[in-house]
Amino acid sequence: MTATRATAPGAALPPATGAWREGDPPGRRRWHHREGPLPLEGGGRLPGVRLAYETWGRLAPDRSNAVLVLHALTGDSHVAGPAAPGHPTPGWWDGLVGPGRALDTDRWFVVAPNVLGGCQGSTGPAAPRPDGRRWGGAFPRLTQRDQVRAEAGLADALGIDRWALVLGGSMGGMRALEWAVSHPGRVDALLLLACPAAASADQIAWTSAQLHAIRADPHWRGGDYHDAGPGRGPHAGLGAARRIAHVTYRAAAELEARFGNRPQGGEDPRHGGRYQVESYLDHQAAKLVRRFDAASYVVLAEAMNAHDVGRGRGGVAAALRRVRARTLVAGVDSDRLFPLAQQGGLAAGIPSADDVRVIASPYGHDGFLLETEQIAALVGELLHGARVPDDRHRLLS
Ligand SMILES: CC(=O)SCCNC(=O)CCNC(=O)[C@H](O)C(C)(C)COP(=O)(O)OP(=O)(O)OC[C@H]1O[C@@H](n2cnc3c(N)ncnc32)[C@H](O)[C@@H]1OP(=O)(O)O
Numbered sequence: 001m002t003a004t005r006a007t008a009p010g011a012a013l014p015p016a017t018g019a020w021r022e023g024d025p026p027g028r029r030r031w032h033h034r035e036g037p038l039p040l041e042g043g044g045r046l047p048g049v050r051l052a053y054e055t056w057g058r059l060a061p062d063r064s065n066a067v068l069v070l071h072a073l074t075g076d077s078h079v080a081g082p083a084a085p086g087h088p089t090p091g092w093w094d095g096l097v098g099p100g101r102a103l104d105t106d107r108w109f110v111v112a113p114n115v116l117g118g119c120q121g122s123t124g125p126a127a128p129r130p131d132g133r134r135w136g137g138a139f140p141r142l143t144q145r146d147q148v149r150a151e152a153g154l155a156d157a158l159g160i161d162r163w164a165l166v167l168g169g170s171m172g173g174m175r176a177l178e179w180a181v182s183h184p185g186r187v188d189a190l191l192l193l194a195c196p197a198a199a200s201a202d203q204i205a206w207t208s209a210q211l212h213a214i215r216a217d218p219h220w221r222g223g224d225y226h227d228a229g230p231g232r233g234p235h236a237g238l239g240a241a242r243r244i245a246h247v248t249y250r251a252a253a254e255l256e257a258r259f260g261n262r263p264q265g266g267e268d269p270r271h272g273g274r275y276q277v278e279s280y281l282d283h284q285a286a287k288l289v290r291r292f293d294a295a296s297y298v299v300l301a302e303a304m305n306a307h308d309v310g311r312g313r314g315g316v317a318a319a320l321r322r323v324r325a326r327t328l329v330a331g332v333d334s335d336r337l338f339p340l341a342q343q344g345g346l347a348a349g350i351p352s353a354d355d356v357r358v359i360a361s362p363y364g365h366d367g368f369l370l371e372t373e374q375i376a377a378l379v380g381e382l383l384h385g386a387r388v389p390d391d392r393h394r395l396l397s
């Protein structure tokens with residue numbers, strides 16, 4: 001595996017350039033600096049919080065056209081647009097955001113923050129503390145609620161009282177749900193994709209194996225490796241974590257059809273060579289190691305494990321009843337990590353939600369990233385009241 005850096009990609013970012021201004025080009029990364037420390041659900045306060053974010057479109061004078069897009073575990077604020085300096089991958093929902101697309105940026109003002117704890121410009125373990133040293137292993141545990149609280153600060157700074165739509169998949173869906181539960185008056189419409197009301201034992205178990213892989217790497221050093229020098233981070237551990245995770249992101253039938261038990265190229269597994277599927281996972285691992293910080297991975301994965309929208313709110317059912325947004329819940333039929341039954345539970349518990357919508361896909365959990373046409377139809381239904389083709393359900397709005 002390629003091991004190119006000990007520091008997080010975010011650590012090399014240019015200095016903050018301030019908040020969004022009228023006339024900004026689409027997709028330019030900007031930063032919001034919170035005034036004062038962020039109180040954390042688990043106790044304590046996080047000082048020096050900043051969120052990186054990108055925007056597309058123009059905020060209407062009455063500020064009624066703002067849409068919040070929330071990314072998943074290893075995503076970032078770069079929802080749309082090509083790869084560019086500071087954006088190692090093209091926009092992860094490029095087919096969804098832009099002029100004439102479902103999130104038509106001639107009409108909607110789309111905002112996408114990098115999650116708190118992440119490594120693509122927002123405050124995370126690789127970022128400096130107020131005293132100038134890096135957080136490293138001292139970075140506090142976060143929950144989705146802390147992350148949403150930080151995002152609410154960004155909304156305040158942008159002058160956005162209400163979101164016309166909040167949407168996200170996987171970890172982004174967890175935060176979208178938290179937004180609708182903790183700020184019911186600020187979310188007009190809600191699209192939840194491939195996420196649960198609370199992390200399940202199965203999800204926590206898969207994540208636990210990933211966390212062990214990272215912490216077992218001798219270069220982990222309790223999370224204090226960021227200044228250890230080039231190539232001296234826990235890259236092997238992060239790569240192992242990604243291999244485990246990536247299998248859960250895809251479907252067994254898809255892997256079978258693509259790779260079966262065939263050897264990779266001229267390699268012979270009986271003599272130390274790899275199977276095709278091993279080579280594929282090696283590739284996915286190497287790509288993540290080049291662009292993501294292991295300590296951020298740990299912070300975000302632990303926050304996902306802590307996800308429980310009902311905690312301290314009288315349970316999941318009571319929490320879901322707080323949602324006032326027009327809501328669509330959708331899951332991927334081949335998702336083995338966040339199975340459709342979990343989205344069924346969300347749809348049943350949220351007062352305005354209809355039956356769960358099914359995204360048909362062979363790709364498993366990653367279907368929420370890949371099936372953009374089906375997701376575009378759901379966005380259109382929420383924003384414009386247009387029916388999804390072949391929809392068997394009543395209109396929500
Ligand atoms: C909201 C967010 O989560 S944003 C972050 C999303 N992006 C990521 O997570 C990056 C990791 N990748 C993924 O999660 C998924 O691959 C997706 C959803 C982004 C893309 O899925 P797909 O288009 O189906 O790509 P797929 O899983 O087939 O991977 C293709 C890659 O595997 C490589 N590959 C395929 N077979 C093999 C093999 N036998 N050996 C080695 N590499 C292989 C391809 O060359 C291709 O490489 P490239 O991505 O460098 O061009």
Ligand SMILES: N[C@@H](CCO)C(=O)O
Binds near residue numbers: 072074170249366
């Ligand atoms: N491929 C996605 C899946 C997790 O939802 C990611 O890495 O964020």
